[in-house]
Amino acid sequence: MSRGRFEAWTPAIGAIAFVALWWTVYRLRLIDPVLLPSPEDSLRAIWSGFVGGALLHDFLVTVRRTLLAFAIAVAISVPLGIVLGSSPKLYRGCEFVIDFFRSTPTSALFPLFLVILGVGEATKIAVAAFGASLLILFNTAYGVMNARKTRQAAAKAMGASPGRVMVEVTLLESLPQTFVGMRAGVSFALVIVIVAEMFIGSTDGLGQRVINAQAVFNMPEMYATIFGAGVLGYTLNLLFIVIERNFVHWGGK
Amino acid sequence: MSRGRFEAWTPAIGAIAFVALWWTVYRLRLIDPVLLPSPEDSLRAIWSGFVGGALLHDFLVTVRRTLLAFAIAVAISVPLGIVLGSSPKLYRGCEFVIDFFRSTPTSALFPLFLVILGVGEATKIAVAAFGASLLILFNTAYGVMNARKTRQAAAKAMGASPGRVMVEVTLLESLPQTFVGMRAGVSFALVIVIVAEMFIGSTDGLGQRVINAQAVFNMPEMYATIFGAGVLGYTLNLLFIVIERNFVHWGGK
């Protein structure tokens, strides 16, 4: 196997090791098999769920909600993060609200969101967008604050307007950190969408599926769904890894 | 008011604006007061809770759990993050597992944790430590990967062993990002502790208080507790802001 090929496979190693560990725990009966089913059973449940179409549908619903929430979050919080990050004083002013909401469980805020937005689809997306926004905002702002100032000064010297400096320099300068924020954000959006599907109530989505499987004590199905959520999260992250690797080529240089 | 004094007050502005907004919404009856109590009522509930001691006790219990979970998370994931970040190939290998679990709602993993660790105190702390670890690990590793390599080369040239390079250079080089991770981590640990208190059998803690208040529809009490949690989260973050400001003086220079 060539080295290049090997490198393409490294990401799979983690997944394989993870399933192997699961399988070992199962085989050694370290955990009662009623509580932790075998990976085979779970994978079979995934397979039949996807073929049957029910899991596929829930999966797609959750993907849609997550991406929507994430897109809203990015659109709001990357620009805001750059503005706040450029003015540490302003950021300190908002810090309370950001940290406050970052530190409050979203599930505890569901009542508030429901009050404001009602019980529809909007709430699930809004609450996920809100949660993800905070993370992205926080990371972007920090990326900007910790970015070296020379390049911004250079652009300023060349006569770039403050707006252009922000977009063309500050944004890019903070991009490695912003990517960290976006990856954290997309995972978080997914988590909240699922939690909302679990705790607000829903007729579809992976979260609803988890809670239903749990209610009827169908452990293979439950773990299959959780596994599906995890893989979805990893895939979304993978997207960013690929974009980042091709785009932020200068990180660490 | 001197400028220095004014600066010390900026963080409070956010808090004041937040409460003002709440109060306005309440005053204008934009939301039925049964669902959103007045800030006064909530603050009164906080006050009487603290004076009566019940809220204070729950508060301290949650603080204890959070700090314990956070300490465990830092102890595990900062070193691990540095090691993984130093070897991007290794990191790619583990990325699946990290992103997988970052993208799975912790509450969906409760059953698994309960099976492994039982229903005791340990589970709540472990599950929070686990969640916070992932965030800190992820941020630290990225901090290391995106850190410029010249200083590490310099230390290496001076004959520093790989271990010392990691501790004395790489760690410090990635510290601004690690701090971002730690702040994200401490908030997240708090969130999970509260969620665990809500959903894993608990007799105390802010989470249990929230859910009980909600069950009997005692909204002032519920929002008072959530507010307490948010303020706690902000305070923990504040600690880091202060440490960071005094310690990471070179950020952005």
Place this chain on the structure above:
Amino acid sequence: QDKVKMGLFIASSAMPYFIAKERGYFAAENLDVEGIPIANHPLIVQALVKGDIDTASNLISLEGANINVLRPGTANYFSINCQNTTWRLEAFMVSAKNTTIKTLKDLKGQRIMCAPGPGNLFVAKGVLKKIGLEDGRDYTMQEQQMSNHIGAMQSGQFEVAYSLEPVVSMLEHRGIARRIESGVIATHLLGRPDACAVLAGGVMSDRFVKERPVVAERLARAWAKALKDGNEDPTARDLLNKHMNVAAEIAQTVPLSRYFMVRDLTPQQIADFQKLTDLAVEGGVVKSKIDVRTFLKRF
């Protein structure tokens, strides 16, 4: 067709909604009822207050009483689910491996897992108190989410549980645990094994009843038909697994509560409801004393 939004708490007690929907009882009344699943009762209450939903199929009576104290008229019960030793929805369970515990009195010295929420805790503790066992002194009790009951029992983390259907049936069916006693609320708190312990029921908001009285009436008519099927027609159980998260293995045997339209309640049953509510007030889980008749709505 008139549109009605109905909050659903997905559990077997939401069965009338699914019966009415599937069997066309709503349609027959020219109603378009949209079922909105809401995962916990306080959120159902919120939605009622805000007007996001007009009605709910199965709101816990404790929540109902509480919100009616705070904001009279929010949740008007028009149907009631009764449970007792015949219609057995809750039970004290003991691990199948344990052979010594036979009656509630044997629970002395045990760690007990309890269905979540202050209401369940209050009931479980109240029952044991009647038996003569004191919390903290004779036993300890910890709430657990229902979804954890089977796991915690199976893995031996708890030997004893105060649990609710359908978990109770599942525990029995799988041979994980056996019943010590069921219908304890009726027997011990209300004093008669055949008392009507009201845990939940269908509600309508004041606004809905006032603004659309005719629609409300038609809804009640459809509902009454559904209740009848639920009480008498075993084939209705097919819906349990399909819509209400009841495992197929027990869907045909799991006990169900008995549904009554409020107009069909006997004075005794209303008195039972009042007594349970009063006890809840004493126990601190309902804010203040309230006459249940103020929120019972006959159609």
Place this chain on the structure above:
Amino acid sequence: MSVRAPAAHPASDTPAGADRPHITIRGLSKRFGEHALYTDFDLDLPKAQITSVFGPNGCGKSTMINMVAGLVPKDAGTVLFDGKPIEQTVIGYVFQNYREALFPWKRALDNITYPLRLAGKSSAQCAARAEEVIQAFDIKFDLHRYPYELSGGQQQLISIMRALAPHPEVLFLDEPFSALDYEMTLFMRDKLQDAFRATRTTTVLVSHDLEEAVYLADQILLLTRPPTRIAEIVPFRAPRPRHPETLTSEDFVDVKARCLDVFQREVRKK
């Protein structure tokens, strides 16, 4: 091809508008902690001339031109360019730490055209101007690489080209040749002189190479150790274009000796 501006002053080899101040610095003050670097510092920089700034390490050369260019906040004082504030002035700036001033996300070529894009030039105009500058500086290495793929000297070259590309009104050069090789340094000095002759851009050059400082300058600004004051301003009026022979001219040797004298006196002072 020369680095000549399309629409510049007519080239002339006697300083046009000589000694008419272009940049006026008044009451400039700057402190770092307890150390006062500048206190109430006044300076006029003449239009259409090259002013070399010469002074010991840490005397505040970089800080001064940073403040003049509006990149570092002043504690007090005003700086005007022909009476206008910095915002209305097109400047070119070569940073002492040229490595951190290039944009690593842009290729070398795009770094050079960035100020042109800022000025709203079209792609074609940018490409044309870039080609002009590349020709003028006779660049042979691959400009499609990213800055971090270039050697130190190459990066510095890009930095200089970027500063010159938009035909600035004022040019600030902070040790612009420090990383260039022997040949390139000589070459760049002459190119800079050519550009200056063509455009008469007011230029401020910080250099530690006295020969270079004098060779290029119309006047040499000598600074003291901090707290920094003007030690002396030495004019050097040799006609342009100056050649390697200028280096041996009597005038040059005199001026250089005078500068060195003042510098050493100031540096060795207590």
Place this chain on the structure above:
Amino acid sequence: MSVRAPAAHPASDTPAGADRPHITIRGLSKRFGEHALYTDFDLDLPKAQITSVFGPNGCGKSTMINMVAGLVPKDAGTVLFDGKPIEQTVIGYVFQNYREALFPWKRALDNITYPLRLAGKSSAQCAARAEEVIQAFDIKFDLHRYPYELSGGQQQLISIMRALAPHPEVLFLDEPFSALDYEMTLFMRDKLQDAFRATRTTTVLVSHDLEEAVYLADQILLLTRPPTRIAEIVPFRAPRPRHPETLTSEDFVDVKARCLDVFQREVRKK
């Protein structure tokens, strides 16, 4: 006080062990993308001598010493120090981008003593050695500041002092005086020579100042443009200590002219 090592070779002004190779480079290859920088490059660097490396920008000077010092991976080839690998050798290294090589979390003084701490020296020893170096270099500015609070030249000085502090066996200097002022450059040259005379540390000096390169060197390594080869190695055997007068000696002028000749021939080659 001198920068003399406590336990060094006896000072002698004729190269000790002259021409005995200390660093042997064999079959070194390095490419960046399609550009081959070095292919099968061999070089011996003699012990206890100063080798100046002189070559055009981008010819691979930094890359070479980085590879020799083990900081940049080689594509192929071996580098040995007295037969030992780099890991067993104490080296001092001054980076071309000195700004990014200092530790901003340590004060200037602690930056200087860092390699001593690495070698396991006590605080007292560190302080003593730091004092020695500070005295030797006659440093007057505040060493309790952080690197980012220092001017470019001051940072470079710290970088040099840090490299010299641990009495390295081999010293790599990549344009170490590029940011120093006129006086300081002259001063540092002499200090470097003093240190060398005292310790006979094998030294590799990259410099774009030919005068400096020759003045300090025992031999000058001239490199071609990439693909990089050795153009010539020119020895310069003037006795040490060398003085400003050395600069006018016939030998010096000859060697310098020879180097310039080779350099220009190479640079101008197609």
